[in-house]
Amino acid sequence: MFDKEKLSVLVRENQEELITLCSKLLQIPSENPEGDTTEITAFIEKYLNENGIETEIFEPDPKRFNIIAKIGNPNGKKLIYCGHSDTVPVGDLDKWDFSPFSGEIKDGYLLGRGASDMKAGLAGLIFSLVLLKRHDVALDGQLILAVVPDEESGGDYGVPWLLENKVITGEGCLIAEPSSELNPTIGQKGSCWFKLTVNGVPGHGSLAPFVGTNAIVDAIRAIEKIRTVTDLPIQPPKELEKLLAVSNQYLIENERSETKGVFEKITCNVGTINGGTSSNVVADKCVVQVDCRLPFGTTYDETMAYIKKELDQLEIDYTIESFGFKSSANYTPAEDPICQAVVENITYTLEKPAYGVLQWACSDARHFREFDIPVLQYGPAELETIHGFNEKVKVHQVVTCANVYVLAAVDFLNRRG
Structure with a gap:
């Protein structure tokens, strides 16, 4: 049994590295439908390599790069941590109160295009992989990081391509898409x-x-x-x-009763x-x-x-x-081990009851379910700023989610049965 508190302490002790990583990702433009992820891919690859993690790069379409990195035991069960590196366009610059590529930290927020959707969550996934590798945390299974380039355009060159070409597979998946702090999304509407x-x-x-x-x-x-x-x-x-x-009921409790x-x-x-x-x-x-x-x-x-x-x-x-x-509507049962691992560790981290809910939008989650891989989404977000001007995310939520990612990975991969 791993010590959750010791792992949580590691996250807190290294949170400045996490926030810096997030800030640097925000400073790199990766707007879609332009779809050029060359610069951000090079940055992520270098960061992982400098921390002793090998990467594989796949380019199924010009300038759209998938990054795959793995740690742990390849002979055990597999958990996929997935995030997209692209963002929607910034739009009219005159309507922003700050540079959308500043990566600035102000009043407890990280600022910039993609802060909530989803470079903060992506930073958390990358950071969790590095932290577990750096401190030689024992994993009975394998943690696979998949960074994909074209989620915002609904394209075929990210998750669908990786799954169809059998580059990745697993018994569970977590996507760091934006959600509320206590409520990962375990199902999505169709589109x-x-x-x-x-x-x-x-x-x-x-x-x-x-x-x-x-x-x-x-x-x-x-x-x-x-x-x-x-x-x-x-x-x-x-x-x-x-x-x-x-x-x-979640909508009502979160002032979305309309x-x-x-x-x-x-x-x-x-x-x-x-x-x-x-x-x-x-x-x-x-x-x-x-x-x-x-x-x-x-x-x-x-x-x-x-x-x-x-x-x-x-x-x-x-x-x-x-x-x-x-797509048609799809979901993963709340009783599935990956859902339980994430929900239980949200509850542990925030000391409040967490539970999974549906999402009114859709995402790459549908592709994993098409390949019978249970999946849910959980990530830091200032929900009302997603795809809008002045996008931002609370710094403390970035740290909270990273803590959940670390604990859930160890929990899921080391849990028997």
Whole structure:
């Protein structure tokens, strides 16, 4: 039996190294969809190598690099620690109160793009691997670090590529995606992204609507039909009633009561609209990008079939093309050993009861479940700043999560049965 307190002391004694590591990661731009992780990959590889950990680098797409590092006993069971090195774009720099690549520490926060999603969590994973290696902590199994390059674009060159090519496998996985301090996410909604293209007939704007067919006007009618997916009654599986109830209670307790029921509904966000060429020309094309998230009780195919049925009633000229994220809702049972190891060590670290909940978004977790690898997510975050301006994360949460990562790894890999 390992001594949790001694390991926790090691984390606290080395927390400055952890925070410095996180700060340096934030200073390296790795925006996606640009998708260039060359610089951040070189930094992580050097840090691991300097600490006696060998790495393997895979480049399935130009400038998109996967990093694999392993410690422990390769003959025992395997635990994957996974994080992505890419971030969403910073957007309008004038709307930031600080440089998004400063990595500055101010008022107890680490500041910068990716602070919450998810360079702070990634730093914690890297740090936990180094700490366990540096202090020769005995592991009956193998801890595998997988740093992937394109989670934010929903691409195929990170986790899916590693799993399909059998680069990694394991009996459990933890992804350091942002979560609340006491509530790792053990399940995610599904995702249905699609691009709607509506075609019209151009004409002189002064004669509309007498001549031509306006693609923008038809697209507005189409959007109204698409948004009715939110009203569809969904019947979740009976075995998920308890998890759904716990997850909805979590929303209330964390002052998100306005979103209660989000786990049982299809959500629909019209993200972009592009149409027409000039105000005095009847628009001949309008392209709309839509993001729907799917609860348990429905599938991607069922959702798309409903949308197409509704659009066909309009008698408009349209096409639909899927892109980005595509999945049905999925989860890992709370009783699974990896879930128990993480939840128990959150409770130990924070001295408060922890429990797993559902997430209203989706993530790389779905790929691990497709390969029958139990997985959950837990990472430091200032949730309201994710993907927004002035992204930040509390320093103490970075340390807390790193402590959980260290304890959970040893617990899971050394636990019998």
